[in-house]
Amino acid sequence: MQDSNNILKEVTAGEYKYGFVSNIETETIHRGLDEETVRIISAKKNEPEWLLEFRLKAYRHWLTMEQPDWAHLNIPPIDYQDIIYYAAPKAKDKPKSLDEVDPELLKTFDKLGIPLEEQKVLSGMAVDAVMDSVSVKTTFKESLAEKGIIFCSFSEAVQHYPDLVQKYLGKVVNYRDNFFAALNSAVFSDGSFVYIPKGVRCPMELSTYFRINTANTGQFERTLIVADDDAYVSYLEGCTAPMRDDNQLHAAIVEIIANERAEVKYSTVQNWYPGDKNGKGGIYNFVTKRGLCKGDHSKISWTQVETGSAITWKYPSCILAGDNSVGEFYSVAVTNNYQQADTGTKMIHIGRNTRSTIVSKGISAGHSQNSYRGLVKISPQAEGARNHSQCDSLLLSQTCGAHTFPYTDIQNETAVIEHEATTSKISEEQLFYCQQRGISTEEAVGLIVNGYAREVMNKLPMEFAVEAQKLLNISLEGSVG
């Protein structure tokens, strides 16, 4: 027991692997938030009038709101006037080829292992890398364009496809939705835009990488994915941030729209800086992600591996409006040291015969607090709705906490809803069995944790699954893996 205690203590030894600062010239604006800030951001991005209006409406609404405090989180007060709301790599002439891209930037991406360079073509991914707030370079755009797929940075989309953006922006996450959504709608600086036309199956996995680089900047990116009738796309998102002592705010919005028979698969590996062993620093990750299954037989699937951030407040949700639409949510959330996570999903059943599945696996270690919070809502007209939720928590230390707060609102008698949750530590029998066969305690814990999370890991695309597995091991380094 002593042995395993020591090992579990070492859980805290896992240090952040992605902590480095790239010295790239960045252009920032003044600290603080007022109408002027919103106008400057909009002007810098050369935005049309309607978008500025949208931002200003959001900003004015944000002023009337208060930061929510219902989550099982201890959020130190955030001074919204002490944040730089816009930071971009300094605008030089647009690079025409990779050779012209700032070598420092390329190095950063090398460190991140982003397949931005030629050789990465082989891996078959199209990457839109967002550093701080501006999308730097999008690969593969041409080959996607042949199929009619639009995959570009949000600001580019605003310039080139204003009709599409205007049609879908804010349709799933209204700027009034919540405090952080309003904030994002006012000051979002960039993000990704994806449009898959009718009947097109996106031939490769689309991917973005978010990275917060400048100190004291919040990253407010906005992703909009539209899959038209019969379309399919799998989208990957990865996030890192360098080590910094100040907490950095990240309030993003992701909106997904799936039309008739369309399918969108959204996978995230979130690895923002979680703060050091004593809970100093780290990213506040307050994200609103929501998908709308607008058409009949449409499907949206969220898969997330959450290992980073000091505080996570995130509920990727599905609105199942179309008949026979399907929503899925698979999540592994790992918290260590003093991390806090309050994450889960909302499944809102509106159409007939809609189905949803929730699988959430929480792993807490150190002094961390890990909560699952989810809502399953069946509206009166949602005939024959079906939901199954499973939330398991694994506790790796005596000082951590694991909590489950599932909500269900049932307004239709034909619904069948199930929720199951368990909380336990690693079974001593399983550990003993492994040790008996000559596997060290450390390896055994790694095996068991990986086995525990497998159900979710299996849902990740191949490229991500490998990375996610590594991340899981790094997050619990010392004892696990």
Next chain:
Amino acid sequence: MKTEQQYIDLFTQYEDLICKNSSPVMNAPRAEAFAAFERNGFPSLKSEDYKYTDVQKAFAPDYGLNLNRLYIPVNPYDVFRCDVPNLSTSLYFMVNDIFYDKALPKGHLPEGVYAGSLKVFTERYPQIAAQYYAHAALPDANDPIVPLNTMLAQDGFVLYVPKNIAVERTIQLVNIFRGDKDMMANRRILVIIEPGATARMLVCDHSIDDVKFLGTQVVEAFIGEGASFDYYDLEESNSSTMRFSSFFLKQAANTNVVVNGITLTNGLSCNNYYVSLDGENGEISLCGMSVLDKEQHLDTHTLIQHHVPHCKSNELFKYVLNDRAIGAFSGRIWVKEGADKTEAYQTNRNLCATRETRMYSKPQLEIYADDVKCSHGMTTGQLDENAMFYMRSRGIPPEEARMLLSVAFTSDVIEHIRIPALKDRLHNLVEKRFRGELAKCEGCRICK
């Protein structure tokens, strides 16, 4: 005007009268409770725990209060005949919030056991009473009913069982709501089971008039080391009765407690259960079952706190909803850091029969210890079509088949009851309830 204001005015104006008709022990925490009530008031629909029950609306009308403790002319034996066959109990009555002392059971109780009026008990044994009264339900508790009840309650029921005494006979307390105009009653129940003692208690609620009743009830139960206690609560009031009940249970080491709350007929009920496991090897089985139809409304909150290692809790709540009934369940298991080897299980299952029913369920776990086994499960749905088909293919009419399956669905809650005769009686009552026959009992006024 704020809903709270009339109660604040009432207390300020009649404090002396309330105190005069009560006892010093019960008067002691009133000021603190009043301050807490003034501070917190009633929760609004925005409050996380009272989202589904409009407390302010329930308390807004002007109810009459019997602060002068006037005698209400009613002979409970005339109105109450629904006794449990094959079970002889020590039967006590409360009319609204007054203990009925005109007819007391004689010679049933072992020596030293006290069952009766809380006011009398607190006057006669102030030292014992002061050790317990308002010690579990703290006057400024985070519960909207406790402060209000503590400041207004004048009487109630007490069960005191001294060390190592086993009370064989079940103590039955029948609460009768009686009034000629809209009435409010603030009832208080105190249960003290000293170490090594055993007792069982059955509490039934009835309303016999068609005026509006609003009841608040605070139950405090203290279970000493090695003691065992059963508490069964049966609600059979009517659609114009609202009840807000808060049950506080404190368990010492090696205790074994069963709490079972059954709601068959009511208007609006809000039942809160707070269980605190303070000694090792404590065991609690907390169950509830309800059959709701028409506009019935039931909101249950439970909080089980595991403060020490090696305790076990088992929670099971089942709802059957029909017509426009509303059910809400919010359960929380809280395990303190270091409370290792805790076993805590929570299950909530619900059947919805029509489109207009609403079921809100929120089973929660909050765990700060690592060596625990905790789980919760929740399902909401309708009767299994295959089972229905099976029964119909054997010639059972659909109504009958539905009834049989519903009875089977609820029967495992009744199985947790540890008094066989009561179990049979409840099986019977529930079946009758499903048949819609409960209002046709033989003879007595309640079941006229």
